[in-house]
Amino acid sequence: MFSGNRRILYLLPAAVFIVLCGFLLRGLSLDPALVPTALIDKAVPHFDLAPLDSQASPLASADLSGEVTLVNVFASWCGPCRIEHPLLMEIAEMDNINLYGINYKDDPAIARDWLTELGDPFTRIGADRDGRVAIELGVYGVPETFLIDREGRIRYKHVGPISEEDWSRELLPLIRNLRQ
């Protein structure tokens, strides 16, 4: 090997490291927990769910157009849902925000007790007992929240419990945007 080439060879580790650092620096400003959905900007898949409470109104994909809507996927057995719940109650208090719930793989009786204890923020709740609709929606785990526009298309998905910050920085501005 020629000596000139050798010098370059010795520089190689440092060069690789510089590139690596570039990526690491970029990585610091990215959020790895942000999971995209293949359904963004697509119409909500067709579904028709029975209500959680037999006296209440059911939830179907047809109900999700006409108004900007939030759909929260929750379960009584899910710890983070309990954390998220007070914020959902606050959101429900705000005027003209449509908040629907999908009760995921849950015992309806236990889910009803859970909502009686913590309060029920949802105008409609569909019971997705076998989780089939959640699969259609590409749900990874509970809680997840979908933002749906007037045309019934999914515009945003939030994975995990919504924090105050997520609400004021991400979701609320998006909702205002969609309303215009």
Place this chain on the structure above:
Amino acid sequence: MISEIGHIALILSLTIALVQGTAPMIGAARGDGQLMAIGKTAALLQFFFISIAFLALMNAYVTSDFSLANVAQNSHSAKPMLYKIAGVWGNHEGSLLLWVLILATFGAAVVFFGGNLPPTLCARVLAVQAFIAVGFLSFTLFTSNPFERLFPVPLDGNGLNPLLQDPGLAFHPPFLYLGYVGFSIAFSFAIAALIEGRVDAAWARWVRPWTLVAWSFLTIGIALGSWWAYYELGWGGWWFWDPVENASFMPWLAGTALLHSAIVCEKRDALKAWTILLAIVTFSLSLLGTFLVRSGVLTSVHAFATDPARGVFILAFLVVVVGGSLALFAIRAPQLKSGGLFSPVSREGGLVLNNLLLTSAAATVLLGTLYPLFVDALGIGKISVGPPYFNTVFIPLMTPLVVLAGIAPVLTWKRADLYGVFLRMKFVAILTLLVVAWCLYETWGSTFLGTLGIGLSAWVGIGVLVDMGARVGLFRDRIRVSLSKAMRTPRSIYGMNVAHIGLAFLVAGITASSAWRTEVLRVVQVGETVSVSGYEFVFHGVEKIQGPNYSGERGHFSVNGDTRDAIQLFPENRFYPVQQQPTTEAAIYTSWRGDLYAVLGEPDAQGGWSARLYFNPLVAWIWLGALVMALGGAISLSDRRHRVGAPHRIMSGKANNRVATNV
């Protein structure tokens, strides 16, 4: 008050580290003995003050002093004492303090054991160590201070994550850090050698014991972590290719390569620049692991609570330390003269191939770990890289490596006698084929990979036994002669062979537990019998239990073997009210043949319970193998040449050949 003493001690050790990083370096450049001697005193003082800081934090945990924010967030008065102590390093701030404590311990150890080092080399090594300490101490003090006070003082703490309330946690991080941080010594030696512009056999001989120590600890640390995951996470697996696991595995692979290349450097005065580079890379990968775990750039099951400011700090530190040392390498390494020549078929050739495979493996893990980040940063999309990738790329890399380990003892330095190698290995190959045939007979119709793995394991194991037999002239010489030959065989040979036997155990355990694991998931009624891989599990029901800081249910299974008494298994589901978190405690019965593993699930409406029952063949061999490997490291460490072998630095090139002959 005690906490304030700890805080002050930490600040003091930072100032001492600043002195230790500069004075000896200047002293070494000027040839000023007094300035150089400051390094030793400073290293001991630093160890003393960091110990005080660590003990102060431990005191706060033991006495449940919730006026410290760190204790309030991570401890609870009702926690058992062992976890109060282990809780010190069960969080970001405390584990950093453990990190710097171990760094200081190694610094002090260099002072104790480095009596025969040339003064300039010793001064420079201690200065480089101090530089690393400055980085980590300022990181601790400025972004992650464990002594921060909290007001108003809460009545009780938030408690420790129940998954971490386990004896495994008490020992896993200290061993892991002893490994990670231990490699800092090899790094400091490499930087010091680059500054001095001289690498010779004596240098390699000084570096090797430190590398052996770090490598053995890291091996045990990783094994403990994997064992913990196996029994605590409750789904029968022991390695998940999680980014944080990979973060510990990469330095291990690079460190293993370093361990082997340092031998060539010592015995044959070759591969100098490469060995230096490996020493830098190994510790850099340890630092990278720290960055990945604590910055939040990757999703992982056991990342610490993350904070972008911390990520920026560690990245800046990485750039200075790793970037600086690689730049130094690029400038200085081309001037290192390489010594001994060798033919491709020789022990050197084998070790070069070993290094290529190990570093390729490390690069593969690095690529797989960071690939989601690359793709995300380039805006191409979001992906995750999982076990299929790692298994696909690992098996082709590890297969030749293990084959090589079987041949290794037979290869001689400089030029191996190919015909002799062939003759010796022919015998090993026949025995291996017998094992493979037996394996095919026992597990007829099962996987190709399973048979391959068992064959590889047998190849290494038999290779080692045949080598030891040949060395002592077993069955050829009289017993007395054999014994005296065995006594005269250097410890390093035993070390190598024991470590390779460990590798054979490891390969067998990984293979069998992946290829022939049986899993049964079903709802069981009281009195019902479930058959798993020939073992009859009888379900006796579930009772309520109450622990010190949890409540839960305990199931009861008994398993009837053919001859021995019934084995009793008690899997538990626990609920920790402080954290509102459930955990599963698998019940495991370990034997040579494999593990019986039971996990209790949820009750159903008809009085039955769902349960997962496994038979994991040979799975305990994995951890046994890792322990035997670490034992091999310890035996090699006790070789007399590390103790008395290198008191005088060998100046002339000719003298190097003398040390090259004894193995």
